Amino acid sequence: MESAVTSTWHVIVPVKHSANGKSRLRTPTGVRREDLALAIALDTLGAVLQVVPAHQLLVVTSDPEIRSQMRDFGAVLIADPGRGLNSAVTAGIDAASERAPHSPAAVLLGDLPALTPAELADGLAACAAVEAAVVPDHEGTGTVLISHHDGSRLTPRFGTGSAARHARTATVLDLDLPRLRTDVDNDESLRRAVELGVGRRTEQLLAAGR
Numbered sequence: 272m273e274s275a276v277t278s279t280w281h282v283i284v285p286v287k288h289s290a291n292g293k294s295r296l297r298t299p300t301g302v303r304r305e306d307l308a309l310a311i312a313l314d315t316l317g318a319v320l321q322v323v324p325a326h327q328l329l330v331v332t333s334d335p336e337i338r339s340q341m342r343d344f345g346a347v348l349i350a351d352p353g354r355g356l357n358s359a360v361t362a363g364i365d366a367a368s369e370r371a372p373h374s375p376a377a378v379l380l381g382d383l384p385a386l387t388p389a390e391l392a393d394g395l396a397a398c399a400a401v402e403a404a405v406v407p408d409h410e411g412t413g414t415v416l417i418s419h420h421d422g423s424r425l426t427p428r429f430g431t432g433s434a435a436r437h438a439r440t441a442t443v444l445d446l447d448l449p450r451l452r453t454d455v456d457n458d459e460s461l462r463r464a465v466e467l468g469v470g471r472r473t474e475q476l477l478a479a480g481r
Protein backbone atom coordinates (compact mmCIF):
# COMPACT_ATOMS: atom_id res chain seq x y z
CA MET A 272 0.00 0.00 0.00
CA GLU A 273 2.95 2.29 0.66
CA SER A 274 3.30 4.78 -2.20
CA ALA A 275 6.63 5.87 -3.68
CA VAL A 276 5.41 9.48 -3.57
CA THR A 277 4.90 9.52 0.18
CA SER A 278 7.31 6.80 1.32
CA THR A 279 9.55 9.34 3.05
CA TRP A 280 6.70 11.10 4.84
CA HIS A 281 6.33 11.21 8.58
CA VAL A 282 2.80 11.08 9.89
CA ILE A 283 1.96 12.57 13.28
CA VAL A 284 -1.18 11.36 15.05
CA PRO A 285 -2.32 12.98 18.32
CA VAL A 286 -4.56 10.90 20.57
CA LYS A 287 -6.02 12.15 23.85
CA HIS A 288 -5.94 9.80 26.85
CA SER A 289 -8.97 7.61 26.24
CA ALA A 290 -10.36 8.34 29.72
CA ASN A 291 -10.83 11.97 28.64
CA GLY A 292 -11.67 11.61 24.95
CA LYS A 293 -14.89 11.78 22.95
CA SER A 294 -16.87 13.65 25.60
CA ARG A 295 -19.45 14.84 23.02
CA LEU A 296 -20.28 11.29 22.06
CA ARG A 297 -23.31 9.62 23.67
CA THR A 298 -22.07 6.04 23.63
CA PRO A 299 -24.48 3.26 22.69
CA THR A 300 -25.93 1.24 25.59
CA GLY A 301 -23.44 -1.26 26.96
CA VAL A 302 -20.41 0.49 25.50
CA ARG A 303 -18.01 2.45 27.72
CA ARG A 304 -16.94 5.79 26.28
CA GLU A 305 -13.33 5.07 27.20
CA ASP A 306 -13.35 1.77 25.30
CA LEU A 307 -14.93 3.41 22.26
CA ALA A 308 -12.40 6.24 22.26
CA LEU A 309 -9.60 3.66 22.43
CA ALA A 310 -11.07 1.49 19.65
CA ILE A 311 -11.54 4.50 17.37
CA ALA A 312 -7.94 5.58 17.88
CA LEU A 313 -6.51 2.07 17.41
CA ASP A 314 -8.50 1.56 14.19
CA THR A 315 -7.19 4.86 12.86
CA LEU A 316 -3.62 3.97 13.79
CA GLY A 317 -4.04 0.48 12.31
CA ALA A 318 -4.84 2.02 8.93
CA VAL A 319 -1.86 4.38 9.16
CA LEU A 320 0.51 1.50 9.94
CA GLN A 321 -0.45 -0.16 6.67
CA VAL A 322 0.57 2.92 4.68
CA VAL A 323 3.51 4.43 6.58
CA PRO A 324 6.55 2.51 7.90
CA ALA A 325 6.15 2.26 11.68
CA HIS A 326 9.29 4.31 12.38
CA GLN A 327 7.74 7.20 10.42
CA LEU A 328 4.55 7.19 12.50
CA LEU A 329 4.74 9.51 15.51
CA VAL A 330 1.96 9.03 18.03
CA VAL A 331 1.52 11.81 20.58
CA THR A 332 -0.36 10.42 23.55
CA SER A 333 -0.32 9.75 27.26
CA ASP A 334 -2.68 6.79 26.91
CA PRO A 335 -0.91 3.70 28.30
CA GLU A 336 -2.76 1.17 26.13
CA ILE A 337 -2.08 3.07 22.93
CA ARG A 338 1.55 3.62 23.93
CA SER A 339 1.98 -0.09 24.67
CA GLN A 340 0.40 -1.28 21.41
CA MET A 341 2.17 1.30 19.25
CA ARG A 342 5.51 0.53 20.89
CA ASP A 343 5.02 -3.12 19.91
CA PHE A 344 4.53 -2.05 16.29
CA GLY A 345 7.69 0.08 16.37
CA ALA A 346 5.97 3.47 16.11
CA VAL A 347 7.62 6.53 17.65
CA LEU A 348 5.98 7.60 20.91
CA ILE A 349 5.89 11.23 21.90
CA ALA A 350 4.84 12.39 25.36
CA ASP A 351 1.73 14.54 25.44
CA PRO A 352 2.71 17.92 26.95
CA GLY A 353 -0.79 18.04 28.50
CA ARG A 354 -1.66 21.50 27.18
CA GLY A 355 -4.25 20.56 24.59
CA LEU A 356 -4.38 19.43 20.98
CA ASN A 357 -2.25 22.08 19.27
CA SER A 358 0.61 21.76 21.72
CA ALA A 359 0.45 17.95 21.37
CA VAL A 360 0.67 18.32 17.59
CA THR A 361 3.55 20.78 17.93
CA ALA A 362 5.44 18.22 20.04
CA GLY A 363 4.96 15.71 17.23
CA ILE A 364 6.08 18.18 14.56
CA ASP A 365 9.20 19.07 16.56
CA ALA A 366 10.07 15.39 17.00
CA ALA A 367 9.56 14.66 13.29
CA SER A 368 11.72 17.67 12.33
CA GLU A 369 14.47 16.49 14.64
CA ARG A 370 14.44 13.00 13.16
CA ALA A 371 14.25 14.11 9.52
CA PRO A 372 14.89 17.85 9.12
CA HIS A 373 12.89 19.54 6.33
CA SER A 374 11.25 16.28 5.27
CA PRO A 375 7.59 16.06 4.29
CA ALA A 376 5.14 15.45 7.10
CA ALA A 377 1.44 15.24 7.74
CA VAL A 378 -0.68 15.54 10.85
CA LEU A 379 -3.68 13.22 10.89
CA LEU A 380 -6.26 13.35 13.65
CA GLY A 381 -6.79 10.08 15.49
CA ASP A 382 -10.57 9.78 15.40
CA LEU A 383 -11.19 8.33 11.94
CA PRO A 384 -12.51 4.79 12.56
CA ALA A 385 -13.71 4.25 8.96
CA LEU A 386 -10.29 5.12 7.50
CA THR A 387 -8.84 2.54 5.11
CA PRO A 388 -5.21 2.30 3.98
CA ALA A 389 -6.37 2.95 0.39
CA GLU A 390 -8.07 6.24 1.28
CA LEU A 391 -5.14 7.37 3.41
CA ALA A 392 -2.68 6.55 0.61
CA ASP A 393 -4.84 8.45 -1.89
CA GLY A 394 -5.14 11.39 0.50
CA LEU A 395 -1.38 11.57 1.09
CA ALA A 396 -0.70 11.31 -2.64
CA ALA A 397 -3.01 14.28 -3.24
CA CYS A 398 -1.23 16.20 -0.48
CA ALA A 399 2.13 15.42 -2.04
CA ALA A 400 1.10 17.29 -5.19
CA VAL A 401 1.02 20.65 -3.37
CA GLU A 402 3.49 22.24 -0.99
CA ALA A 403 1.03 22.66 1.88
CA ALA A 404 -2.40 21.04 2.11
CA VAL A 405 -5.43 20.88 4.36
CA VAL A 406 -8.08 18.18 4.09
CA PRO A 407 -11.30 19.38 5.74
CA ASP A 408 -13.61 17.00 7.57
CA HIS A 409 -16.84 15.80 5.94
CA GLU A 410 -18.68 18.92 7.12
CA GLY A 411 -16.03 21.16 5.60
CA THR A 412 -15.43 23.20 8.76
CA GLY A 413 -13.01 21.03 10.72
CA THR A 414 -9.72 19.46 9.66
CA VAL A 415 -8.70 15.82 9.44
CA LEU A 416 -5.23 16.28 7.92
CA ILE A 417 -2.64 18.96 7.25
CA SER A 418 0.62 18.44 5.39
CA HIS A 419 3.72 20.28 4.26
CA HIS A 420 6.69 19.32 2.10
CA ASP A 421 8.85 20.77 4.90
CA GLY A 422 7.27 19.37 8.05
CA SER A 423 8.98 21.97 10.24
CA ARG A 424 6.72 24.58 8.61
CA LEU A 425 3.49 22.94 9.73
CA THR A 426 1.50 25.24 11.99
CA PRO A 427 -1.36 23.49 13.77
CA ARG A 428 -4.51 25.55 14.21
CA PHE A 429 -6.88 22.75 15.22
CA GLY A 430 -10.13 23.33 17.07
CA THR A 431 -13.62 24.41 16.00
CA GLY A 432 -13.59 25.94 12.51
CA SER A 433 -9.97 24.94 11.90
CA ALA A 434 -10.30 24.29 8.15
CA ALA A 435 -10.62 28.01 7.40
CA ARG A 436 -7.62 28.81 9.62
CA HIS A 437 -5.45 26.11 7.97
CA ALA A 438 -6.62 27.32 4.54
CA ARG A 439 -4.86 30.65 5.12
CA THR A 440 -1.52 28.94 4.53
CA ALA A 441 -2.43 25.73 2.67
CA THR A 442 -4.28 24.46 -0.39
CA VAL A 443 -7.72 23.11 0.50
CA LEU A 444 -8.17 19.59 -0.89
CA ASP A 445 -11.86 18.81 -1.22
CA LEU A 446 -11.19 15.11 -1.77
CA ASP A 447 -13.84 12.52 -2.49
CA LEU A 448 -12.51 10.32 0.31
CA PRO A 449 -15.32 9.97 2.86
CA ARG A 450 -13.48 7.45 5.01
CA LEU A 451 -10.60 9.86 5.45
CA ARG A 452 -12.90 12.78 6.11
CA THR A 453 -15.29 11.23 8.63
CA ASP A 454 -14.05 12.15 12.08
CA VAL A 455 -16.21 10.97 14.95
CA ASP A 456 -17.25 13.65 17.41
CA ASN A 457 -20.93 13.00 18.11
CA ASP A 458 -23.72 10.47 17.55
CA GLU A 459 -24.36 11.61 14.01
CA SER A 460 -20.75 11.28 12.90
CA LEU A 461 -20.50 7.87 14.59
CA ARG A 462 -23.59 6.77 12.65
CA ARG A 463 -22.03 8.07 9.47
CA ALA A 464 -18.78 6.20 10.13
CA VAL A 465 -20.68 2.98 10.88
CA GLU A 466 -22.56 3.34 7.59
CA LEU A 467 -19.25 3.63 5.74
CA GLY A 468 -17.89 0.66 7.72
CA VAL A 469 -15.62 1.04 10.74
CA GLY A 470 -12.42 -0.82 11.58
CA ARG A 471 -12.33 -4.15 13.39
CA ARG A 472 -11.95 -2.85 16.95
CA THR A 473 -14.75 -0.32 16.74
CA GLU A 474 -16.97 -2.80 14.90
CA GLN A 475 -16.43 -5.52 17.52
CA LEU A 476 -17.04 -3.15 20.41
CA LEU A 477 -20.26 -1.81 18.95
CA ALA A 478 -21.42 -5.34 18.13
CA ALA A 479 -20.76 -6.49 21.71
CA GLY A 480 -22.77 -3.57 23.08
CA ARG A 481 -25.85 -4.40 20.98
Ligand SMILES: Nc1nc2c(ncn2[C@@H]2O[C@H](COP(=O)(O)OP(=O)(O)OP(=O)(O)O)[C@@H](O)[C@H]2O)c(=O)[nH]1
Pocket residue numbers: 285286287288291292293294295296331332333351353354355356359380381382455456
Ligand atom coordinates in the same frame (compact mmCIF):
# COMPACT_ATOMS: atom_id res chain seq x y z
N1 LIG B 1 -2.37 14.03 22.28
C1 LIG B 1 -3.50 14.74 22.31
N2 LIG B 1 -4.47 14.50 21.41
C2 LIG B 1 -5.60 15.22 21.49
C3 LIG B 1 -5.81 16.21 22.46
N3 LIG B 1 -7.04 16.75 22.28
C4 LIG B 1 -7.58 16.10 21.23
N4 LIG B 1 -6.72 15.15 20.75
C5 LIG B 1 -6.92 14.25 19.63
O1 LIG B 1 -7.24 15.02 18.48
C6 LIG B 1 -8.27 14.41 17.72
C7 LIG B 1 -9.47 15.32 17.62
O2 LIG B 1 -9.93 15.50 18.92
P1 LIG B 1 -11.26 16.25 19.29
O3 LIG B 1 -12.39 15.68 18.52
O4 LIG B 1 -11.03 17.69 19.19
O5 LIG B 1 -11.36 15.90 20.83
P2 LIG B 1 -11.79 14.57 21.59
O6 LIG B 1 -11.17 14.61 22.92
O7 LIG B 1 -11.50 13.37 20.79
O8 LIG B 1 -13.35 14.75 21.74
P3 LIG B 1 -14.15 15.82 22.64
O9 LIG B 1 -14.05 15.36 24.05
O10 LIG B 1 -15.52 15.71 22.12
O11 LIG B 1 -13.53 17.15 22.42
C8 LIG B 1 -8.53 13.07 18.39
O12 LIG B 1 -7.68 12.11 17.81
C9 LIG B 1 -8.11 13.32 19.83
O13 LIG B 1 -7.74 12.14 20.51
C10 LIG B 1 -4.76 16.45 23.42
O14 LIG B 1 -4.83 17.28 24.31
N5 LIG B 1 -3.64 15.68 23.29
Ligand SMILES: C=C(OP(=O)(O)O)C(=O)O
Pocket residue numbers: 356408412413414415428429430431432433434454456
Ligand atom coordinates in the same frame (compact mmCIF):
# COMPACT_ATOMS: atom_id res chain seq x y z
C1 LIG C 1 -10.13 19.27 16.32
C2 LIG C 1 -10.97 19.57 15.37
O1 LIG C 1 -12.29 19.31 15.32
P1 LIG C 1 -13.20 18.47 16.26
O2 LIG C 1 -12.96 18.98 17.64
O3 LIG C 1 -14.57 18.75 15.75
O4 LIG C 1 -12.77 17.06 16.06
C3 LIG C 1 -10.60 20.30 14.15
O5 LIG C 1 -11.37 20.16 13.19
O6 LIG C 1 -9.62 21.01 14.15
